[in-house]
Amino acid sequence: MYKILIAIFIVSNFAFANFVETNVKEFKWGELDVVWVKDSKYPTYDIVVYFDDGALTENKSNLGVTEFMFNELTSGTNRYNQKQILSSLEFYGTSFSANVTHEFSTYSLSGLVKDLSPNLKMVCHLFNNATFPKSELKKSKRRAVAGLKSLVTNHQSLANRVFRELSLRGTPYSKPVSGTIETIKKLSSKKLSSRLEYFNQVKKKIYIRGPESVLDIKNMIVNDCSWTKNTGAQKRIVKEVKTKAIDTKSIYLVSVPKANQAQIRMGKVLTAKEATKDQVRLSFASKYLGGGFTSRLMQEVRVKKGLTYSIGAYASGQRNYGRSGISTFTKNQTLVETLNVIKATIDSNIKNIPDDLFNHSLRYIKGNYLLGMESTSDFMNTLLYLDHQGRPYSDIYDFTEEISTISTKSLSEKIKEIYDFKSQMVLVLGSSKLRAQLKKAGYKVKRISYKEFL
Amino acid sequence: MHGETKFLSFMYNTPNNKWSRKHMLKYSFLIILLVACSTTKDSRKSTQEEIQFEATKRVFDNGLTAIIVENKKLPVFSYHTFYKVGGKFETPGITGASHFLEHMMFKGAKKYKMGEFDRLVEGNGGSNNAYTTNDLTVYYEDLPNAHLETMIDIEADRMENLTLDKAAFQSEKAVVLEERRMRYENSDRGKLYLSMMKEIFKGTAYGTSVIGKIEDLNSVTRDQIYAYFKKYYSPNNAVIVIAGDVDTDDTLDLLEDKFGDIKPFKALEKTKSDAIKLKGFKVKEKFGYDVKLKGQSPEPMFMLAYPSEKIGSREGFVLDILSSILGSGATSYLSERFVLGKNPAAVSISAANYTLQDAGVFFVMGQMLGKKNLKSFKRNLRRSVVKSCKDAITPRSIDKVKNQFLVSMFSGLDSNAGIAKFLGNREVYFDDYNFYKRELDIYQSITKKELQSACDKYLKPSRSVFLSIWSKHK
Numbered sequence: 072m073y074k075i076l077i078a079i080f081i082v083s084n085f086a087f088a089n090f091v092e093t094n095v096k097e098f099k100w101g102e103l104d105v106v107w108v109k110d111s112k113y114p115t116y117d118i119v120v121y122f123d124d125g126a127l128t129e130n131k132s133n134l135g136v137t138e139f140m141f142n143e144l145t146s147g148t149n150r151y152n153q154k155q156i157l158s159s160l161e162f163y164g165t166s167f168s169a170n171v172t173h174e175f176s177t178y179s180l181s182g183l184v185k186d187l188s189p190n191l192k193m194v195c196h197l198f199n200n201a202t203f204p205k206s207e208l209k210k211s212k213r214r215a216v217a218g219l220k221s222l223v224t225n226h227q228s229l230a231n232r233v234f235r236e237l238s239l240r241g242t243p244y245s246k247p248v249s250g251t252i253e254t255i256k257k258l259s260s261k262k263l264s265s266r267l268e269y270f271n272q273v274k275k276k277i278y279i280r281g282p283e284s285v286l287d288i289k290n291m292i293v294n295d296c297s298w299t300k301n302t303g304a305q306k307r308i309v310k311e312v313k314t315k316a317i318d319t320k321s322i323y324l325v326s327v328p329k330a331n332q333a334q335i336r337m338g339k340v341l342t343a344k345e346a347t348k349d350q351v352r353l354s355f356a357s358k359y360l361g362g363g364f365t366s367r368l369m370q371e372v373r374v375k376k377g378l379t380y381s382i383g384a385y386a387s388g389q390r391n392y393g394r395s396g397i398s399t400f401t402k403n404q405t406l407v408e409t410l411n412v413i414k415a416t417i418d419s420n421i422k423n424i425p426d427d428l429f430n431h432s433l434r435y436i437k438g439n440y441l442l443g444m445e446s447t448s449d450f451m452n453t454l455l456y457l458d459h460q461g462r463p464y465s466d467i468y469d470f471t472e473e474i475s476t477i478s479t480k481s482l483s484e485k486i487k488e489i490y491d492f493k494s495q496m497v498l499v500l501g502s503s504k505l506r507a508q509l510k511k512a513g514y515k516v517k518r519i520s521y522k523e524f525l
Numbered sequence: 526m527h528g529e530t531k532f533l534s535f536m537y538n539t540p541n542n543k544w545s546r547k548h549m550l551k552y553s554f555l556i557i558l559l560v561a562c563s564t565t566k567d568s569r570k571s572t573q574e575e576i577q578f579e580a581t582k583r584v585f586d587n588g589l590t591a592i593i594v595e596n597k598k599l600p601v602f603s604y605h606t607f608y609k610v611g612g613k614f615e616t617p618g619i620t621g622a623s624h625f626l627e628h629m630m631f632k633g634a635k636k637y638k639m640g641e642f643d644r645l646v647e648g649n650g651g652s653n654n655a656y657t658t659n660d661l662t663v664y665y666e667d668l669p670n671a672h673l674e675t676m677i678d679i680e681a682d683r684m685e686n687l688t689l690d691k692a693a694f695q696s697e698k699a700v701v702l703e704e705r706r707m708r709y710e711n712s713d714r715g716k717l718y719l720s721m722m723k724e725i726f727k728g729t730a731y732g733t734s735v736i737g738k739i740e741d742l743n744s745v746t747r748d749q750i751y752a753y754f755k756k757y758y759s760p761n762n763a764v765i766v767i768a769g770d771v772d773t774d775d776t777l778d779l780l781e782d783k784f785g786d787i788k789p790f791k792a793l794e795k796t797k798s799d800a801i802k803l804k805g806f807k808v809k810e811k812f813g814y815d816v817k818l819k820g821q822s823p824e825p826m827f828m829l830a831y832p833s834e835k836i837g838s839r840e841g842f843v844l845d846i847l848s849s850i851l852g853s854g855a856t857s858y859l860s861e862r863f864v865l866g867k868n869p870a871a872v873s874i875s876a877a878n879y880t881l882q883d884a885g886v887f888f889v890m891g892q893m894l895g896k897k898n899l900k901s902f903k904r905n906l907r908r909s910v911v912k913s914c915k916d917a918i919t920p921r922s923i924d925k926v927k928n929q930f931l932v933s934m935f936s937g938l939d940s941n942a943g944i945a946k947f948l949g950n951r952e953v954y955f956d957d958y959n960f961y962k963r964e965l966d967i968y969q970s971i972t973k974k975e976l977q978s979a980c981d982k983y984l985k986p987s988r989s990v991f992l993s994i995w996s997k998h999k
Contacts, residue, residue, distance in 0.1 A: 112598075113935040153865065157856045162925045164932035182932055210869050217824055217872045217894055224713040224822045328821055332706040363652065364631075364643045374640075377699030380707055400707060431648045438650010442667055445599055445940050 095454070095464070100289055101299035104276040106454060107286060110447040114184045116281030117448050118191070118288075120298060121455055122176040123274040126248040132257060133266075135250015139211070139258055140266040141169030141178060146207035148200040153207050156193065165190045171248045174389040175459050176270070181448075184284055191288055195296035201267055203260040215255050219525045223327055227400070230334035230500040233325050233524045234396075238496045239340055244392055252525050271297045276458060280451045321515040323496070326503035333406045333501035337413075338396020339494055346388025347460055349485070351473045353395070356485040357386035359432045360420065361397060363439070367428070371416045372399065378409045386489060390460050395489045403502055407512040414492040421487040424479040437471055576938065580948060580958060581773045585781060587789045588761025592958050593776050594768040594944055602769025603941035604676050605665045607949045609764070610757035612659040613730040613883070614800045619745055621737015622753045624657040625701055629750065630664065631655075632693040635686030637679050639693060645675060659731050660882040661953060667942060670770045674779055680765070681783035684758055694747045702743075705736050713820040717890075717994045720818055721828045724990045725886045730804045759790035766949040766958075768941040806883040808832040813987040815903070820994035824872070825893045827993045829906055831983055833887040836880035836954050842967050843979040844878040844887055849926040850917050850976070851910070852876025852889055856925075858917035859889060862909055870897045870905070882954060887983060899993060907986045914980035918973055927968075 098105040126137050145156045145167075160167055165182035167190075182190055222229045232247060239245035250258075275298050279285055293299055346353070361368040361384025368382045379399045386395035401409040444450045444467075457464055499505060500521070509516050579595045615622050631653075633639035646653045651668030666676055709715035719734050726732040737745075767776055790796070810832070820826070834841035852859045852875040863871040874891035889910065893902055937943045948958040957963075 112939070115932065115935045154856065154861070157854075157865075161854045161856045162921070162928060164925075164928035164930070166932070181936075183928075183935075206867075210865070213869070213894060214864070214872045217892070220823045220895075221826075221872075221892060224820065224826075226711050227707075330711055332703070332711050363647050365640075365647045373700055375696070377696035378703075380700050380704040400703070402703060402706060431644065434650050435647040438647075438669060439652060441650065441669070442601060442652065445601065448939070 100277075101293050103292070103299045105292075106276065106278045106451075106458075108278070108280045108447055108451045108454070109283065110280050111282040112447070114282070115181065116184050116187055116279065116285045117179065117181045117451065118187075118280075118285075119180075119278040119451070119455060120178045121276045121278065121459070122178075122270055123276075123459075124270070125172045125174050125176045126246070127173045127243055128269075131246075132254060133262055134246050134254040135215075135248070136254075136258055136262050136266050137176060137270075138169065138171040138248050139215075139250070139255070140203075140263045140270070141171060141176065143203050143208060143211060143263055144169075144197040144201045144267075146211065147202050147204040148196060149202055150196070150200060153204075156197065159193055160190060163190055167194065172389060173244050173248060174391065177455070184281055187285060187288060188291070191291055192295060195291065195298075198267070198271060199295075199297050201264075203263040203267075205260050208258070208260055208263070212255050212258060215249070216252050219249075219252050219255075222525065223521065226327060226330060226332070226334050226500055229327070229521055229524075230325070230336050230498065231398075233323075233500065233519075233521060234336035234338070234496075234498045235394075236524055237323060237498060237519075238338055238394070238396075242340065242392065276455075278451050278455050280447055321497075321517045322509055323498040324503075324506055324509065324516050324518050325498065325500040325521050326505075326518065327500060327521060330403075330501040332400050332402055333499050333505055334400045335406070335409065335413075335497070335499055336396060336398055337492075337495040337497040338394060339489070339496060341386070341388055341393030341395055341489070343388070343391045343393075345489075346393025347390070347462075350388070350466075351470060352477055352481065352485045353386045353388075353393075353489065355432070355436060355474055355477055355482055356489055357384045357395065358436050358439075359424075359429070359482060360384040360417070360486065360490060363435055365431065365435065367416050367420055368397065368399075368413065372409060372412050376408070376412055378405050378412065382413075384490070388460075397490070397495075403505060403508075406499065406501070406505055407508055410497070410512075417486065417490050417492050421483055421491065424483050426479065429479045429482065433474065433477075436474060440470060576934075578944065578948065579773075581777070582952075582958060583777055583780075585760065585785060587785065587787055588759075589780075589784050589787075590764040590952065591777060591780050592764070592766045592948055592952060593771065593773045594766070594941075594948065595771065595773055596768055596941055596944065597770050599941075600670045600770045601667060601941065602670050602673060602767055602771050603665060603667045603945045604673075604680070605663060605766045605768075605942070605945040605949050606680060607764040607766070607953050608662045608664075608758055609660070609762050609953060611657055611661050612733060612735040613881075614757065614797060615733060615737075615753075616800055616803060618741055619749050619753060620733045620741045621701070621735070622745065622750055623662050623757075624736050625697070625742070625745070625750060626754055626758070627655045627657045627662050627664075628697045628701060629689055629694065630683055630687065632690055632697065633688050634683040635688065636682045639688075639690055642679055642683070645672075645679060649675070657735055658881075659735055663946075663949070665942060665945070673767075673771055673776065677776075677779050677783045681787065684760065684763070684784070685787045687754055687758070689747050689751050689754070691747055694750070698742060698745075701736070702739070705739070705742070708736065709734075713818075713822045713826055713994045716818055716820060717826055717828055717992055720816060720994075721830050721888060721990070721992050722886070724812075724816060724992065725830050725832055726808060726884065728804060729806050729808055729884065730801050731806065731881060731884055732804065756790060756793070756796050759793060760784055760787050761789035762793055764949055764952050766945040766952070768945040768948075801883075806835075808884055811987060812990045814990060816990060816992040817998040818992065818994040819996075819998045821996050822892070822994055823996055824895050824897075825899050825902075825993040825995040826891070827893065827903075827906075827991065828888050828890045829903075829910070829989055829991050830886055830888040831985075831989050833878055833885035833983055834880065835883050835885050839967065839971075840979055840983075841878070841880045841885055842964070843971055843975050844885070844983060845880070846923065846926055846968070846971060847918070847976055847980055848876045848878040848887060849929065850922045851913055853926065853929065858913050858922070859906075859909065863891070863906070870894055870902050899995070903991050903993075907989065907991070910984050910989075911986065914977050914984065918976045918980065920973065923973065923976070 094109045096107045129136055146153045163182055163186040167180050170177045236245050372378050372382045379401045382399035384397045506516050580592055582592045584590050611623050631642050646666055649672045653666040655664040709719055833844050859874045863874045872892040876889045878887045951960040952958040
């Protein structure tokens with residue numbers, strides 16, 4: 072299969088059409104769209120149910136209800152209790168999990184093909200009959216709250232959570248999909264049932280990976296699951312996300328006790344246009360700066376200066392918004408120096424990108440793009456993501472050609488547009504003593520408590 | 526770990542990622558999976574056929590072992606080098622040397638100078654990384670197959686001619702210290718794990734941390750590290766596994782051409798034995814005490830640890846199964862009691878049997894819920910583990926574990942890197958990349974009685990250490 076894929080990268084749209092014809096099939100099962108990626112390597116399957124909504128349509132007081140609803144599907148139905156449900160699924164070694172983003176959600180199931188039928192039957196039963204028993208919900212809420220409180224011991228996750236909310240403030244995307252302590256405490260069985268009812272009517276699409284025999288599930292999907300009913304009945308209305316002026320003279324300092332290392336996050340919100348219309352250049356800019364060991368930031372901050380163990384840049388989008396940023400950490404004593412090196416690196420590459428570094432990065436990105444799809448499951452998830460964004464599958468194969476048209480000048484411009492230090496919101500999470508260091512370096516420091524973000 | 530975004534350094538020793546202990550202990554488990562769903566000989570045979578490898582092994586005159594696996598599905602390959610050196614060989618003053626060398630191996634050699642390694646790998650569309658454990662240091666690269674010869678040449682160059690540039694040596698020290706802060710000093714879970722290993726393996730060669738003591742990292746010299754390198758990074762201490770779209774004969778010829786003239790370190794076995802002799806692996810049998818650590822966690826995180834058995838021993842395999850029965854999945858014995866039960870006491874709980882080459886540790890870990898008494902929790906946990914020897918081991922629970930591992934085995938073999946790792950670990954630990962076939966028989970023959978007997982023998986409260994980390998501890 073992948074030999075064909077490689078050929079597609081190199082040759083033509085004709086080969087692409089041939090590849091899709093051979094290995095990717097699309098069906099209509101009732102009203103439901105189905106994508107099957109043929110893979111007979113091992114007797115295993117992956118099924119991913121895509122729901123065209125996520126946390127965006129949650130009320131302010133119900134934040135986290137979507138993720139909770141999916142996670143609590145196994146807590147009980149009108150026929151089985153939690154133990155019976157989990158025992159049944161776990162006995163077969165089946166993996167099952169939900170992923171909720173703001174714009175879409177997925178429910179995934181994987182295991183051995185020979186066990187697919189009982190596994191899927193149970194999952195369909197859950198979507199039709201979950202009751203979210205109060206006793207189980209109470210325990211889950213307690214665990215979730217405890218988990219949030221213990222974030223203080225995981226500085227990287229805590230910094231990510233705080234930075235996301237701060238940088239997206241004023242947009243519908245700012246609140247965490249997992250909810251907050253306050254909203255989780257208010258969740259009820261009724262709210263979860265109502266959310267499930269809503270999701271059973273949201274537009275869906277199913278992605279299947281496995282050998283041909285996995286298609287035997289068609290009857291079960293059509294007859295036993297609620298997924299083929301009323302698909303597409305709901306349509307979200309999402310306001311366009313607008314970028315806003317950022318107070319770039321300030322640094323947000325989130326203090327945590329006893330930290331001898333400072334977490335650094337910086338970045339900005341991207342509009343739908345920025346996030347989706349120019350994705351290849353966006354991807355090039357982020358990887359050139361902070362993807363791989365030979366990226367500019369890695370070379371300057373870690374290799375030359377020894378200031379960190381890891382630094383990375385990212386830029387990605389959903390359908391109606393995106394985010395770009397840089398993430399790293401350093402010991403307390405070198406916080407300002409690290410910020411300065413990051414700034415200097417960005418500035419220098421806005422000014423000029425040497426041809427040799429540009430070509431090196433281009434080769435790295437092309438190769439990694441290919442290696443990133445070695446797993447058929449990953450390839451299938453790429454198809455799902457393209458569908459969500461409303462992009463054609465041919466984007467995968469056009470990537471190599473499109474990235475080759477980018478010039479050093481054009482890349483510099485994109486770096487300026489996305490990563491210019493002057494346009495970044497900067498957050499530091501660490502010891503409260505860092506305040507003095509930042510102030511001395513001329514930064515205005517806004518102190519905030521991490522507890523506001525739990 | 527050399528790389529930047531995958532925080533998986535010395536993966537078997539990092540408690541915070543899936544790959545760490547679980548993957549290690551499940552290496553010996555993988556083949557359980559083959560038996561797992563099989564109730565008849567015929568069905569087992571068909572599963573075995575699913576994982577046949579086109580592998581060829583050759584041991585060169587200088588002691589270098591190479592295993593080539595042809596997998597033509599994609600024009601790429603994965604190249605793994607297993608050096609049989611890890612934290613256990615480090616003597617006082619140079620703790621962390623193996624891990625530090627893991628970083629320095631990317632800092633230039635005679636032919637491929639500073640920065641060339643990464644430039645050639647990434648510049649040819651590939652990626653690379655490495656990890657260090659108590660037993661091993663493993664380097665790996667994934668690349669399009671047109672670059673196989675270059676990769677072999679680079680690996681041979683750094684095995685024979687590593688330069689250990691002085692400026693890079695100092696700069697990389699700072700990087701390693703930063704890694705240490707990230708993984709352990711600013712992580713309650715990391716602190717707890719380090720402390721557990723230190724307690725169980727106190728006074729043995731496994732009793733020091735793989736990343737090294739801060740004072741040793743600060744004081745170690747280039748000459749000390751270079752001397753360590755010359756002893757352990759020789760062809761007779763390495764296993765290379767290449768899996769992917771390569772030709773076996775051509776690849777072996779290339780390996781012979783590039784590595785064939787590198788001299789073996791003749792005193793390797795004596796050097797290893799001398800290093801180990803200083804401390805040995807004899808773990809004490811009596812524990813039965815608690816360790817309290819001051820941390821930031823608002824509720825206690827805990828580990829209950831018992832000395833267990835080394836990888837490859839029959840009881841080691843038995844304890845592998847037992848750990849999953851007790852603490853793998855929501856319906857495991859301990860999860861049902863402490864997390865999902867009527868009166869839950871924990872946010873999470875899991876168990877693992879971490880089998881090292883010369884010793885092992887069985888542990889239960891998790892986090893308590895608020896408003897629970899630590900003392901009574903600890904008492905209940907120890908009692909539950911004892912009780913599990915009678916209650917938890919049922920034919921269904923044994924079958925469940927086998928099914929779970931069958932699925933995870935297939936997912937682990939979905940890439941060239943997964944195949945290389947799978948075979949390389951068996952070659953290193955058992956001198957036989959095909960050892961999984963014997964493991965199959967071993968796991969199949971393990972009985973409920975054996976599981977109960979191992980549970981009674983190994984999981985006694987007097988053999989355990991209970992460690993907790995909490996903001997309220999002094």
